[in-house]
Amino acid sequence: MNAARQAQLRERLETLREELLAEGxxxxxxxxxxxxxxxxxxxxxxxxxxxxxxxxxxxxxxxxLEQIAEALALLAEDPEDFESCEGCGENIGRRRLELMPWVRLCVACQEKIERDGHVPGSRRNLTDYR
Incomplete structure (x- = not known):
């Protein structure tokens, strides 16, 4: 990842953090x-x-806010791994990181977790309501 891309992502994360803090x-x-x-x-x-x-x-x-803090720390400590998916190691995707720079999974790994694993707040079966 080049310095301009790092600066762009850092600025986006800091802007998002400031917006969340301003909302209160x-x-x-x-x-x-x-x-x-x-x-x-x-x-x-x-x-x-x-x-x-x-x-x-x-x-x-x-x-x-916690996800943003973790993303900023990762960007500062290991910018080369910032764009890598924690699930498969592939690139997360430029557009996905522009929209949600705090994400740590690519779309495929995120879909797999949501499909196979239990995501808090999701209900897929009638028995989930018991």
């Missing part, structure tokens, strides 16, 4: 406004859904 954490609304009141029966499902959405967004944001 999503506030999770409390179920009740005070400790004495009972939650409104009509409002409770909406509050639970809002809490779940905020919690998921915060978790995904934290995971993405």
């Amino acid at each position: 954490r999503m506030a999770i609304p409390p179920a009740r406004s005070d400790a004495v009141s009972q939650p409104d029966e009509d409002e409770a499902p909406l509050t639970e859904m809002t809490q779940s959405i905020a919690s998921n967004r915060n978790r995904e944001r934290s995971e993405r």
Whole structure:
């Protein structure tokens, strides 16, 4: 990987990190406004859904920030391996890295993991809902 490509990827990762940090954490609304009141029966499902959405967004944001930090570290330590898939060793693909510079797997290896392995949050069988 040449120096210009390294600089381009580093800049993209740093921009993504700054955008995520600028967004900040999503506030999770409390179920009740005070400790004495009972939650409104009509409002409770909406509050639970809002809490779940905020919690998921915060978790995904934290995971993405961690992935970006790992990608920046790899780019600094071993730029020649940065474009190599951790699964098969082939090049990840220029366009894929431009869109998601934190990824560590090529499309084929990512598809294999999603098809063969369990990806958190995915449900493929009726028995997954038990």
